[in-house]
Amino acid sequence: MNWISFIGLLRDIYGPTLPDLNRFQQRGLLAVKIGQTFALRIDFLGEEKCRHLAKLYRSTTAIPPEDMEALLRRYCSPEWHLSFGHIEKRPLAAASVGQVHRAILKDGRPVVIKMIKSDFKKRFVSDVRRLKKLMRLATFLYPKLGRVADPVGILEHIEEYTLAELDLRNEVAHARHLQHLREQHAHWPMLEPLRFPHIYEELSGENVLVMECLEGKTFDELLEAGQLPYEELLKLFLVHGAYMFGMGVFHGDLHPGNIIWQNGLIYFVDTGALSRVSEQFRLGLFEFFEGLALDDYQVSALAIHKMSRCKLPRSQWLEFERRFMELYDGFSGKTVSEVSLTRQMMRTIQLAVHSGMEFERGMYPIIKSLMYLDGMVLKCNPRAVLMRDMRSHLATFKHHFAQPANDETMESKTSALVSVN
Numbered sequence: 001m002n003w004i005s006f007i008g009l010l011r012d013i014y015g016p017t018l019p020d021l022n023r024f025q026q027r028g029l030l031a032v033k034i035g036q037t038f039a040l041r042i043d044f045l046g047e048e049k050c051r052h053l054a055k056l057y058r059s060t061t062a063i064p065p066e067d068m069e070a071l072l073r074r075y076c077s078p079e080w081h082l083s084f085g086h087i088e089k090r091p092l093a094a095a096s097v098g099q100v101h102r103a104i105l106k107d108g109r110p111v112v113i114k115m116i117k118s119d120f121k122k123r124f125v126s127d128v129r130r131l132k133k134l135m136r137l138a139t140f141l142y143p144k145l146g147r148v149a150d151p152v153g154i155l156e157h158i159e160e161y162t163l164a165e166l167d168l169r170n171e172v173a174h175a176r177h178l179q180h181l182r183e184q185h186a187h188w189p190m191l192e193p194l195r196f197p198h199i200y201e202e203l204s205g206e207n208v209l210v211m212e213c214l215e216g217k218t219f220d221e222l223l224e225a226g227q228l229p230y231e232e233l234l235k236l237f238l239v240h241g242a243y244m245f246g247m248g249v250f251h252g253d254l255h256p257g258n259i260i261w262q263n264g265l266i267y268f269v270d271t272g273a274l275s276r277v278s279e280q281f282r283l284g285l286f287e288f289f290e291g292l293a294l295d296d297y298q299v300s301a302l303a304i305h306k307m308s309r310c311k312l313p314r315s316q317w318l319e320f321e322r323r324f325m326e327l328y329d330g331f332s333g334k335t336v337s338e339v340s341l342t343r344q345m346m347r348t349i350q351l352a353v354h355s356g357m358e359f360e361r362g363m364y365p366i367i368k369s370l371m372y373l374d375g376m377v378l379k380c381n382p383r384a385v386l387m388r389d390m391r392s393h394l395a396t397f398k399h400h401f402a403q404p405a406n407d408e409t410m411e412s413k414t415s416a417l418v419s420v421n
Contacts, residue, residue: 216262277362
């Protein structure tokens, strides 16, 4: 991406009309990642534009696959191929940076092979390096830009998590870590239906991952066919809530295509992105949603303030509280089709930021999760009153989550989130 493309990208994002998402993908991986990042920034972009940009979290154009045999020759040794009886040439799925193929191991076990497409990493790194130079020059000439939007910091964040996703060893490590946390908290009833597919680590590496082939359907497929029971979707909320509220570490890209339902069990796949929030944020987040579920909006307002890195003076707090109560006036008992939880959360954060609060980066993966979950409920059961449906689980949640995580959990969080070099 050169400076002309980047200016065109900014014009699309900040312009008066909704941007052309196909044009984002034509500009390359960095442009898509920038668009995805801005989709979460309701604090300075309009809500309609954020929701439109959020569509970039799912492919908007058909992505042609690359030559599977050429990729495997490039990435794998001759000995690696001896482990397989058959590999299908036609991909099961193809995304912007990778593709997936069915295969059979020599002993007859069905697997899938995920591989990174060629040259994506090299082009992405080159684009980021070029754009960071441009942003450093821009912030030197216009210092206020650095204080208000921190464009270099945003680019460094995009670079960090995208390179982590492009290294499939991180997906292996994150899956192992999430599974370890599930085993560590096996006494939590809400985690009972969660499973992880077996990954053949000895056959996996930076550019190739070999995983057990699951015969179930993705939540995406079930939702499109109208076959996902609402009760199963609530199970997903409880599972994801256990990680967000109870552990502060969670699947960072839990869209419906990354969840497989098989024989009543929920499988997490595509764990390349792992997100975390601080202990203060984790506890405040639970209290916020607890207040919403119980229609106690004063508790929710206090919880938002608790999550902020800086505390408001009394006069500003009273003004925030007044406007918060106005925002949630009439929220109680509303169905997801009447009031979107994502929209309400985005407006809440916008109000908080404009009132003087500051939040850690972990806030934005939370909003992304809400976008996914909210969209699933809307497709599955548009008449659901989601927060009311969560009330019956509050006692269990509170017993397990409203307390500091133990030292072993905190230590394992930190160690597992270090990307593989």
